[in-house]
Amino acid sequence: MKIEVIGSGCKKCKSLFELTEVVSRELGINDTVLYSTDVNKIVAMGLMSSPVLTVNDKPVLVGILPDKERLKEIISKNI
Amino acid sequence: MFYPIQLLADWLTYTVFGIIPNTLLASAVNFFIFDTIKIFILLAVIVFVVSIIRSYLPPEKIRVILSRKNKYVGNVLASLLGIITPFCSCSAIPLFLGFVQAGIPLGTTFSFLIASPMINEVALVLLLGLFGWKIALIYIVSGLIIAIFSGIIIEHLKVENLVESSVYENSVNGDNFDLPSLSHKERINYALDYTKDILKKVWPYILIGIGLGAWIHGYLPADFLAEYAGSGKWYAVPLAVLIGIPLYSNAAGVIPLVSALTEKGVSMGTTLAFMMSVTALSLPEFMILKKVMKIKLIFIFAGIVSVGIVFTGYLFNIIL
DSSP: OOEEEEOSSOHHHHHHHHHHHHHHHHTTOOSOOEEEOOHHHHHHTTOOSSOEEEETTEEEEESOOOOHHHHHHHHHHHO | OOHHHHHHHHIIIIIISOOOTTSHHHHHHHHHHHHHHHHHHHHHHHHHHHHHHHHHSOHHHHHHHHHTSOHHHHHHHHHHHHHHSOOOGGGHHHHHHHHHHTTOOHHHHHHHHHHHHHTOHHHHHHHHHHHOHHHHHHHHHHHHHHHHHHHHHHHHTTOGGGBOGGGGGOOOOTTOOOOOOOOHHHHHHHHHHHHHHHHHHHHHHHHHHHHHHHHHHHHSOTTTTHHHHSTTOTTHHHHHHHHHGGGGGGHHHHHHHHHHHHHTTOOHHHHHHHHHHHHHOOHHHHHHHTTTBOHHHHHHHHHHHHHHHHHHHHHHHHHO
16 A cells, blocks of 8 residues: 655645654554655646645545544545 | 623623723733634634635636636636635645646736735734724735736736746646545535644734734833834835735734734834735745746745735825
8 A cells, every 4th residue: 555645845744744654553554654745746646735645646635734533534534 | 793702801801800990901901802712713713614615616626717717817816716725835836836837827826826825814814803894805905906916917027937947847737636525524624624723823823912912002102103103104114014024924923913003003004014015925935936936036026016015005004
């Protein structure tokens, strides 16, 4: 499984990355969460907000830092 | 409309805290409690409503709307749609790239980039709550006019050569985006998350701003600043704009503070110019935009917007 956080390098993006790492560990996902600051990836998906969370290259969260429970819900729904 | 909050503020000030009425302390504490409760209620409600609207109209859909419009209609629509779009400096680059690479004209893109942070919901709540709807409306309309005309001027300057050439190396199909679809429940969750996120971010600034404002309200003599910042002082407006540039992240705290300053003699046009400068001209945003455009274009952009804001300031110093 590929879980990736893509952002422009802002504080919100790093926070989302760290939270995603915690949540995926709690969900028992062994794959490492990837972190990219290549904004072109976001634009190429047709999106324009940062950060973006993708599961298997499919965006599941765009432009927002949710709380932990919500993030857990979103990730488990998409794996 | 806010009468029950005033009753609550009175009860807390005079009964719970036992402060003697008609003293400076009573006036400052009462002002602080009333404004704080009022602003937080307004913030929660308005940010939530705007977030719901936004969940139907994210930037990706706005781009589709804008790509079908001709230049001038595009500038007007981009500025209007900028109102409901939140502006986080972390999205400045993907937004700029996404617009330009989908073939949206540079001027339309700038109209959007100017309106979006300038007319944001937090600033609007504070203006509405602390200055009343007339000033809030003047702010919105002036902001729109500045965004529309700055975009049109930039379009006519033909500055595409000042955009980093790498920007034009890629192009995207703006009709093609992969947004997660939202159910009604998810939409409400998104709006709740967003509202919580905003409140968490701005509450300390607002409390400090209202706190300082309350102190000024209670303790500084009226017209204390009239001598320095009254409408007769020509340099007050440009000075206010200059001071506003580095204050962006603190907009939430700055507006309550200046609302108290207007009571002490700072003229309304100067106040408006100051708030516009705080929201529209942001140093961190300029630094970020350096990745996609040459410094000269950032100066042109900042210069045009500044002139617009200074003009607005003078105008309302004359007519208000």
